[in-house]
Amino acid sequence: MSAPAPTSVDLVRTTATAPAPTPAGPPPRIPRFLRRLPVRVLVAVLLVIEIYPLVWLVLGSFKTQNEFLTEPSWALPSRITFDNYVVAWTEGDVSSYIRNSLLATAPALAFIIVFGVAAGFALEVLVWRGRNKVLLAFLVGIMVPGQMILLPLFTAYFKVGLAGTLWPLIITYTAIGLPLTVFMMATYFRAVPREVFEAAALDGASVLRSFWTIGFPMVRNAVLTVALVQFFFIWNDLLIALTFITGRDLRTIQVGLLTFSGEFGQTAYGPLFAAICINVFGTLLLYLFLNQQVMKGLTAGSVKG
Amino acid sequence: MHSVLGDRKAIVILLGPALLVYSLVMLAPVLWSLGLTLFDGNALFGFDYVGFHNLATLAHDPQILSSLGFTVKYAVVITVGQVLLGYLLSLLYVFALRRASGIVRTLVFFPVVLPTVAVALMFQQMFAIAPRDGLVNELLHVFGVASVDWFGSPDTAFWVIVVMDVWRSMGFYAVLLYAGLVDIPEGILESARLDGANGWRLVRHIVLPLSLPVLLSAVIFSINGTLKVFDSVLALTGGGPGESTTPLTLYMFQTAFTYGDYGYGSTIALVLTMLSLGVTLLVFRSSRNDITEVER
Numbered sequence: 372m373s374a375p376a377p378t379s380v381d382l383v384r385t386t387a388t389a390p391a392p393t394p395a396g397p398p399p400r401i402p403r404f405l406r407r408l409p410v411r412v413l414v415a416v417l418l419v420i421e422i423y424p425l426v427w428l429v430l431g432s433f434k435t436q437n438e439f440l441t442e443p444s445w446a447l448p449s450r451i452t453f454d455n456y457v458v459a460w461t462e463g464d465v466s467s468y469i470r471n472s473l474l475a476t477a478p479a480l481a482f483i484i485v486f487g488v489a490a491g492f493a494l495e496v497l498v499w500r501g502r503n504k505v506l507l508a509f510l511v512g513i514m515v516p517g518q519m520i521l522l523p524l525f526t527a528y529f530k531v532g533l534a535g536t537l538w539p540l541i542i543t544y545t546a547i548g549l550p551l552t553v554f555m556m557a558t559y560f561r562a563v564p565r566e567v568f569e570a571a572a573l574d575g576a577s578v579l580r581s582f583w584t585i586g587f588p589m590v591r592n593a594v595l596t597v598a599l600v601q602f603f604f605i606w607n608d609l610l611i612a613l614t615f616i617t618g619r620d621l622r623t624i625q626v627g628l629l630t631f632s633g634e635f636g637q638t639a640y641g642p643l644f645a646a647i648c649i650n651v652f653g654t655l656l657l658y659l660f661l662n663q664q665v666m667k668g669l670t671a672g673s674v675k676g
Numbered sequence: 677m678h679s680v681l682g683d684r685k686a687i688v689i690l691l692g693p694a695l696l697v698y699s700l701v702m703l704a705p706v707l708w709s710l711g712l713t714l715f716d717g718n719a720l721f722g723f724d725y726v727g728f729h730n731l732a733t734l735a736h737d738p739q740i741l742s743s744l745g746f747t748v749k750y751a752v753v754i755t756v757g758q759v760l761l762g763y764l765l766s767l768l769y770v771f772a773l774r775r776a777s778g779i780v781r782t783l784v785f786f787p788v789v790l791p792t793v794a795v796a797l798m799f800q801q802m803f804a805i806a807p808r809d810g811l812v813n814e815l816l817h818v819f820g821v822a823s824v825d826w827f828g829s830p831d832t833a834f835w836v837i838v839v840m841d842v843w844r845s846m847g848f849y850a851v852l853l854y855a856g857l858v859d860i861p862e863g864i865l866e867s868a869r870l871d872g873a874n875g876w877r878l879v880r881h882i883v884l885p886l887s888l889p890v891l892l893s894a895v896i897f898s899i900n901g902t903l904k905v906f907d908s909v910l911a912l913t914g915g916g917p918g919e920s921t922t923p924l925t926l927y928m929f930q931t932a933f934t935y936g937d938y939g940y941g942s943t944i945a946l947v948l949t950m951l952s953l954g955v956t957l958l959v960f961r962s963s964r965n966d967i968t969e970v971e972r
Contacts, residue, residue: 418783444808
């Protein structure tokens with residue numbers, strides 16, 4: 372988000388109202404502090420509402436079953452122990468859920484980026500008839516609800532013999548991720564001056580060469596942003612994973628967590644809280660380091676709703 | 677030069693894979709799904725041609741009305757909630773916190789990235805009543821109110837879903853709308869202040885009209901997304917109590933996979949798609965940003 376450039380309106384208004392008197396000096400100290408108080412209280416309440424549930428979740432993950440049933444839920448755990456995490460990780464199968472999620476997410480992400488960036492380049496930088504129609508065709512895919520493609524795909528994967536593997540997830544995630552990626556990459560390539568590629572062409576670089584050595588490096592930051600957006604969509608997906616994964620051993624973390632409470636008979640709170648925490652911390656950690664890119668990317672991808 | 681940038685072989689190599697995957701795994705299934713609405717049966721036991729029987733079933737299926745009603749009610753309430761609160765937050769960022777708003781923006785945004793299933797399970801525990809009270813009921817006790825069985829009645833279950841989704845997404849809409857507010861030229865605000873407009877009057881007469889376009893886009897994005905709600909409802913209430921909080925997406929899923937009726941499942945998916953498509957047309961008509969540029 373860059374600072375807004377002065378627009379024509381801006382210039383007209385400032386000249387019309389020139390010489391703008393500067394605001395009077397800072398108001399006295401104590402009234403200013405009191406004046407800021409409502410805002411501070413408001414912000415504090417806001418942050419408590421947004422953050423406290425997560426703190427509560429983490430505290431819960433350290434509690435014993437007995438503490439859950441006898442103490443109020445806001446009470447602090449009597450001691451910090453990672454027993455619940457161990458139980459969730461091993462007996463609760465969270466380790467295998469996480470592994471499956473990684474095995475499905477990583478290849479899908481790679482396919483989306485490689486195919487999507489190349490397609491964005493072909494649709495925005497290269498010059499050919501019908502490219503706008505193809506871009507529009509991709510755009511339609513952003514709006515199609517997943518439910519509209521589930522049944523044919525389920526039938527197809529079943530017939531081809533891919534059921535029982537992670538491939539249905541990888542293929543479907545790739546296809547669903549492509550429209551938004553192509554759309555966003557085309558937008559980013561639009562910001563690169565055309566002269567760059569024309570000069571490269573004059574110097575005798577082939578299209579593939581100028582894509583690989585000029586185009587791709589120039590949109591590197593955009594690629595990271597798009598990859599983050601797609602990572603969150605794929606990692607947090609429930610619908611696709613729930614549809615195509617029937618066996619217990621291939622469940623992703625979201626599907627696994629959904630059935631987690633059921634298998635423990637709804638009473639093993641500690642391990643459940645620990646499993647939720649494990650699921651949350653991956654994305655939280657990513658957000659901790661890359662929050663600016665994540666915010667930029669997710670809001671840019673808001674067309675997807 | 678243009679002949680180089682129009683190299684056919686390069687176009688095929690660069691665009692080919694994406695277009696192939698997209699056509700085979702998105703476009704073809706959409707058409708196939710349309711065809712499925714004319715059949716009865718499923719992948720395991722085969723299909724029978726039934727013509728427009730599935731479409732006729734729509735007309736007198738009470739559950740489709742209830743699911744459609746829930747979907748629309750959810751989309752409208754959530755959209756009003758998250759866009760309104762998001763807008764108020766963005767006003768807070770721009771006019772009250774100003775430069776200091778960065779950290780608050782980042783913190784309020786963060787629930788957006790959390791997995792829906794995790795958030796839903798957390799809210800289930802927060803609103804629990806048995807075998808022990810959750811955080812919310814404990815808070816009610818402080819005010820002398822008895823525990824509420826939040827997931828026991830359709831109305832309270834609906835409001836828990838609303839609270840959860842607005843909690844999750846208001847920070848997202850705040851950042852989206854913040855970008856629009858920051859774009860309002862400082863000069864306009866400054867001259868309005870000089871003319872004596874302050875506080876509420878400044879927002880009402882200057883800021884609100886100027887941020888209408890970005891508000892409109894936010895509303896449309898929000899409706900488009902909320903019509904497809906699935907994860908949060910499934911993980912939080914499972915569609916219950918009864919079928920009272922079952923959106924179209926979940927009804928389609930149950931029809932197809934619990935009852936093995938692919939034909940009627942596809943028909944419900946079609947209803948959902950038509951609904952989204954209507955909103956999509958709105959996107960093209962009224963949003964002024966990148967999307968219309970693509971149409972060129």
